Amino acid sequence: MANLEPLRLELKGITKRFPGVLANDHVSVQIGAGEIHALLGENGAGKSTLVKMIYGIMQPDAGEIIWNGEAMRIASPKAARKLGIGMVFQHFSLFDALTVLENIALGLDAKISQRDLEVEIRRVLDQYGLNLDPQRVVSTLSVGERQRIEIVRALLLNPKLLIMDEPTSVLTPQEVEQLFETLRKLAATGCSILYISHKLHEIVALCETATILRGGKVVTTCDPRTKTSRAMAELMIGGSLKEIAKGEGRSFGAAKFEVRNLSMAKRGDFGMALEKISFAVRAGEIFGIAGVAGNGQNELLEVLGGEFLAPDASAIRLNGADIGQLGPSARRMAGLCAVPEERNGHAAVGEFNLTDNVVLTARQRRGFVLRGFVDGRKSSAFASLVISTFKVKAQGPRDLAGSLSGGNLQKFIMGREILQAPDVLIVSQPTWGVDAGAASAIRQALVDLAARGSAIVVISQDLDELLELSDSLAVINLGHLSDMMKVGEISIDEIGLLMGGVHGSAQAQVLEAQHAHSL
Amino acid sequence: MRIRFEKRPEPSKFMQAITPIAAIALTMIIGALLFDALGYDGQRTIKEFFLTPILASYKWQDVATKAAPLIIIALGLSLGNQAKIWNIGAEGQYIVGALAGAGVAYLTPAVESHIILVLMLIAGVAGGAVWAAIPAFLRARFRVSEVLTSLMLVYVALQLMGWLINGPWKDPQGHNFPQTAAFNDWQILPRAIPGTYIPPGLVFAIVLTGIFWVVIKRSIYGFDVRVSGAAPHAARYGGFDSARTIWSTLLISGGMAGLAGILEATSQLGQINLGFPSGYGFTAIIASFLGRLNPIGIFIAGFVLAITSVGGQVAQTAVHVPSSAGGIFQALMLFLILAGDVLVRYRLRIQRAAKAGASV
Numbered sequence: 094m095a096n097l098e099p100l101r102l103e104l105k106g107i108t109k110r111f112p113g114v115l116a117n118d119h120v121s122v123q124i125g126a127g128e129i130h131a132l133l134g135e136n137g138a139g140k141s142t143l144v145k146m147i148y149g150i151m152q153p154d155a156g157e158i159i160w161n162g163e164a165m166r167i168a169s170p171k172a173a174r175k176l177g178i179g180m181v182f183q184h185f186s187l188f189d190a191l192t193v194l195e196n197i198a199l200g201l202d203a204k205i206s207q208r209d210l211e212v213e214i215r216r217v218l219d220q221y222g223l224n225l226d227p228q229r230v231v232s233t234l235s236v237g238e239r240q241r242i243e244i245v246r247a248l249l250l251n252p253k254l255l256i257m258d259e260p261t262s263v264l265t266p267q268e269v270e271q272l273f274e275t276l277r278k279l280a281a282t283g284c285s286i287l288y289i290s291h292k293l294h295e296i297v298a299l300c301e302t303a304t305i306l307r308g309g310k311v312v313t314t315c316d317p318r319t320k321t322s323r324a325m326a327e328l329m330i331g332g333s334l335k336e337i338a339k340g341e342g343r344s345f346g347a348a349k350f351e352v353r354n355l356s357m358a359k360r361g362d363f364g365m366a367l368e369k370i371s372f373a374v375r376a377g378e379i380f381g382i383a384g385v386a387g388n389g390q391n392e393l394l395e396v397l398g399g400e401f402l403a404p405d406a407s408a409i410r411l412n413g414a415d416i417g418q419l420g421p422s423a424r425r426m427a428g429l430c431a432v433p434e435e436r437n438g439h440a441a442v443g444e445f446n447l448t449d450n451v452v453l454t455a456r457q458r459r460g461f462v463l464r465g466f467v468d469g470r471k472s473s474a475f476a477s478l479v480i481s482t483f484k485v486k487a488q489g490p491r492d493l494a495g496s497l498s499g500g501n502l503q504k505f506i507m508g509r510e511i512l513q514a515p516d517v518l519i520v521s522q523p524t525w526g527v528d529a530g531a532a533s534a535i536r537q538a539l540v541d542l543a544a545r546g547s548a549i550v551v552i553s554q555d556l557d558e559l560l561e562l563s564d565s566l567a568v569i570n571l572g573h574l575s576d577m578m579k580v581g582e583i584s585i586d587e588i589g590l591l592m593g594g595v596h597g598s599a600q601a602q603v604l605e606a607q608h609a610h611s612l
Numbered sequence: 613m614r615i616r617f618e619k620r621p622e623p624s625k626f627m628q629a630i631t632p633i634a635a636i637a638l639t640m641i642i643g644a645l646l647f648d649a650l651g652y653d654g655q656r657t658i659k660e661f662f663l664t665p666i667l668a669s670y671k672w673q674d675v676a677t678k679a680a681p682l683i684i685i686a687l688g689l690s691l692g693n694q695a696k697i698w699n700i701g702a703e704g705q706y707i708v709g710a711l712a713g714a715g716v717a718y719l720t721p722a723v724e725s726h727i728i729l730v731l732m733l734i735a736g737v738a739g740g741a742v743w744a745a746i747p748a749f750l751r752a753r754f755r756v757s758e759v760l761t762s763l764m765l766v767y768v769a770l771q772l773m774g775w776l777i778n779g780p781w782k783d784p785q786g787h788n789f790p791q792t793a794a795f796n797d798w799q800i801l802p803r804a805i806p807g808t809y810i811p812p813g814l815v816f817a818i819v820l821t822g823i824f825w826v827v828i829k830r831s832i833y834g835f836d837v838r839v840s841g842a843a844p845h846a847a848r849y850g851g852f853d854s855a856r857t858i859w860s861t862l863l864i865s866g867g868m869a870g871l872a873g874i875l876e877a878t879s880q881l882g883q884i885n886l887g888f889p890s891g892y893g894f895t896a897i898i899a900s901f902l903g904r905l906n907p908i909g910i911f912i913a914g915f916v917l918a919i920t921s922v923g924g925q926v927a928q929t930a931v932h933v934p935s936s937a938g939g940i941f942q943a944l945m946l947f948l949i950l951a952g953d954v955l956v957r958y959r960l961r962i963q964r965a966a967k968a969g970a971s972v
Contacts (some may be wrong), residue, residue, distance in 0.1 A: 445842065453850040
């Protein structure tokens with residue numbers, strides 16, 4: 094059949110150069126009608142650049158885009174949509190205060206009456222078995238439902254090719270399964286799907302073909318169903334993947350870090366209140382906190398790290414001492430280091446060099462400050478130590494933090510905290526946006542730190558990461574933390590249900606319902 | 613067609629250093645053309661404006677007199693500006709500082725000791741700091757913009773001064789002029805070099821420039837201020853208390869303005885009268901940015917601005933340009949420097965709109 098019909102999309106020798114980087118180097122991809130095609134690669138491999146050219150956001154420097162057998166120049170996203178290319182972005186562009194219908198109407202190129210549009214939307218929803226109420230206000234919807242709006246918006250144009258950019262990063266496992274169902278139905282109608290991801294097991298489950306990019310070049314095109322995840326990962330990073338050595342028969346010491354009934358009021362209109370959070374982490378233990386983004390993870394990290402004080406000193410205890418009312422510097426001196434999720438402007442200052450960036454959080458424990466003055470030699474030496482120990486790709490401690498790639502900066506930040514040998518380390522999204530090689534190095538460093546007797550809290554949206562790293566796990570949802578569970582005794586399904594807000598306790602469900610109404 | 617600014621990956625250090633110089637050169641060229649067009653001798657205006665104050669030795673002292681308060685105030689402002697805390701009301705703090713110092717003098721006419729000078733200077737710093745404490749409190753406690761409150765307090769300070777010199781502190785021997793009694797010999801700060809007009813403020817300016825340089829570049833407080841301005845969340849994460857930064861930068865800048873005020877009162881005027889407020893507090897904002905918030909840069913910028921101010925007076929008498937010419941030059945220079953800064957950090961890109969497919 095593929096021989097009879099022209100390919101839906103063919104890219105021939107696409108090349109795109111940015112100052113200093115060859116983002117795409119003679120990339121050729123073929124996508125047949127109704128094919129679910131994975132585009133796989135690490136950060137900086139050139140996936141986004143390639144997709145932007147297909148969707149008309151950028152123009153290639155060289156090469157051809159052939160659409161249904163015809164060479165094309167796709168001048169703008171509008172032109173792309175007109176051809177039948179739809180895209181669902183990783184970050185949604187929705188107005189919280191408007192209804193689903195109004196949001197979709199705003200995004201359309203064509204003018205249709207709201208009544209006709211609603212009929213159209215209901216038809217699309219029925220056709221693909223999607224569950225969404227066009228009259229609901231967006232702020233009351235879950236992230237999965239919001240994504241459905243974006244998908245419906247794309248489907249209304251009867252696309253012949255749908256591009257999905259990292260669509261599952263904000264979804265619970267159940268929501269992911271629903272999404273895959275929809276995509277399979279869509280593919281059955283002849284719509285091709287270009288699925289961008291770095292989650293290998295998803296690609297194995299969903300896609301028929303995978304194009305693997307590395308350093309802007311196509312490494313290979315293969316059938317993911319015939320390859321192991323590991324083999325694809327190694328193709329992606331161009332080297333062998335190290336297994337994390339966790340050490341058998343780990344035993345834990347006494348409780349080192351305890352949080353008891355920690356509640357915080359919501360800060361600002363978009364904050365999340367924390368409700369009676371309790372957990373305890375023992376020496377040598379890695380405790381994972383799973384959850385869909387925006388359920389109180391940032392608020393929790395900030396109050397644990399001391400950026401905001403707990404209402405009660407005894408709500409947070411470190412080695413038996415109450416530290417809830419101490420600020421970040423005092424908590425660091427007591428032995429607690431934290432790494433927030435946002436690298437730029439929170440965990441590090443892009444305009445500052447690496448030496449200044451170690452002064453930011455290592456000055457207290459490493460004694461960089463003497464009588465009010467910073468000892469530049471000490472801080473610079475520590476920055477060099479972080480760079481060499483964690484193999485950060487930088488010329489030296491005078492490099493600006495902002496000139497490092499995301500993954501390198503993350504390695505630097507993690508190294509800065511880990512080398513301080515804290516008693517307790519709390520990290521949020523330790524490997525977010527970091528390539529597979531660096532991610533496994535960071536995870537290994539966390540495991541090693543725990544092996545030396547530190548208690549570690551890892552907050553992450555990446556469930557695979559948590560299952561690999563943690564000894565125990567809890568799920569945060571709407572500012573509530575579930576009970577701690579032992580990894581190995583829980584199923585992914587259970588975690589998924591907790592992430593979606595189905596709690597054991599009736600109280601939580603009531604609260605959730607209130608939340609939905611009050612917003 | 614669309615015009616866009618694109619951020620440059622890394623602004624060139626050389627260009628950053630050269631923009632102020634280029635801006636001054638451009639100011640001269642544009643100024644010459646402008647005054648030519650207005651019917652004056654443009655070239656001569658520029659010469660009188662920029663060169664006479666430098667070349668005529670009797671004008672140097674004038675320049676130093678005007679530069680000293682600008683530098684002292686601008687140094688204080690630069691700290692807050694680095695932390696992105698904008699004290700626009702240095703003029704008010706300058707006035708209140710002078711009033712506080714003059715108050716000490718007014719209350720102790722019989723004390724014959726130089727201790728009184730020290731007390732006057734301390735009172736000057738304290739007066740300026742108290743005036744800046746009001747916006748600091750409102751900002752730290754209620755998040756009221758310090759831009760508004762500090763500026764509004766300038767006018768309150770003017771009224772306060774007017775009331776004092778017309779009322780309780782009015783000189784009984786002053787022929788009913790609104791002014792305080794002249795300071796006595798113990799209350800007047802001598803010249804930096806006896807026999808010249810070089811003001812004592814210049815000594816303060818030089819020493820303070822050194823102190824500020826060390827504090828900003830080497831101390832943890834300077835780090836606090838820089839990180840608070842560059843990334844407030846990172847500052848909080850690093851353990852720097854934003855309320856403390858707000859308070860300290862505003863109190864220091866207020867204190868410096870107050871110091872400049874009392875120095876001016878005790879070394880130049882010898883009293884407080886209606887002519888005392890001279891706009892140094894506002895011009896210092898320009899000096900602070902012209903010097904790129906760098907103490908040494910500010911020292912130079914203070915002199916550049918003092919030259920244009922003295923030059924304005926020279927040009928008025930020599931070429932008969934209006935008195936507002938000085939303001940035009942200063943505004944032109946600030947505009948060109950800021951524009952240069954934008955161009956160093958961003959690239960200007962002009963795009964022709966791509967022809968999109970016809971709309972549905």
